[in-house]
Amino acid sequence: MSLEITHQTFADRPDAAEIDLTGTMEIADVEFFQSQIMDFINDGHVHLIFDCAALESMDSMGLGSMAYIRKTLDVKGGDMKFQNLSDSIKNMFINLGFGDFLDESAFPMAVVCLQCGRKLKCPGHGRFRCPECKNILVI
Ligand SMILES: [Zn+2]
Numbered sequence: 001m002s003l004e005i006t007h008q009t010f011a012d013r014p015d016a017a018e019i020d021l022t023g024t025m026e027i028a029d030v031e032f033f034q035s036q037i038m039d040f041i042n043d044g045h046v047h048l049i050f051d052c053a054a055l056e057s058m059d060s061m062g063l064g065s066m067a068y069i070r071k072t073l074d075v076k077g078g079d080m081k082f083q084n085l086s087d088s089i090k091n092m093f094i095n096l097g098f099g100d101f102l103d104e105s106a107f108p109m110a111v112v113c114l115q116c117g118r119k120l121k122c123p124g125h126g127r128f129r130c131p132e133c134k135n136i137l138v139i
Contacts, residue, residue: 003029005036009045015078017045022054025062034065038072046078053084063096070101087111099139100125113137 004022017040025033040048048069058066070080081103085093087110093101095114099122102109107124116133128137 003033005033007040013047015044016047016049018049018051020051020054024056025058025065027059027061030061030065033062034068037069041069041072041076041078046073046076048073048078048080049083050080051083052086052089055086055089058089058092060092060096063092063098066101067098094122094137094139097138099137102139111137111139 002023003025005019006022007017007019009017019037019040023029037048066080073080080101082101083103085102090102090109091111091114093099094111107122109122111120111122112118113120113130113133113135115135116130118130118132120128120130120137122128122137122139125139128139129135130137
């Protein structure tokens, strides 16, 4: 499986784009992903909504690429949001310290501590300590 990227733009919001991700976003997909998204950004679409309903998996390279895209958007005064992320990808964001990628509307949210496997309920953004193993989650 690999990554497929489709997108739509909005006549009344030329600076925005919705990007639908299908498949996997892993080390082999990252170069393709990044070049496509940089093209959108260079075309002036700096407010990006990633719809991840059909995204099956993401690895740390995929996440690193998202972080790079966000840095680029920050410089250009843009932003990015995610819709329909699977719980496992949400959990990875949180466990790797990228919980602030998640929309406020996602809270309170059930997550699983990557270190001990305990189920936790996160009230919102911030630092959060797992009561079981004391692992710190940044959300
Ligand atoms: Zn834990």
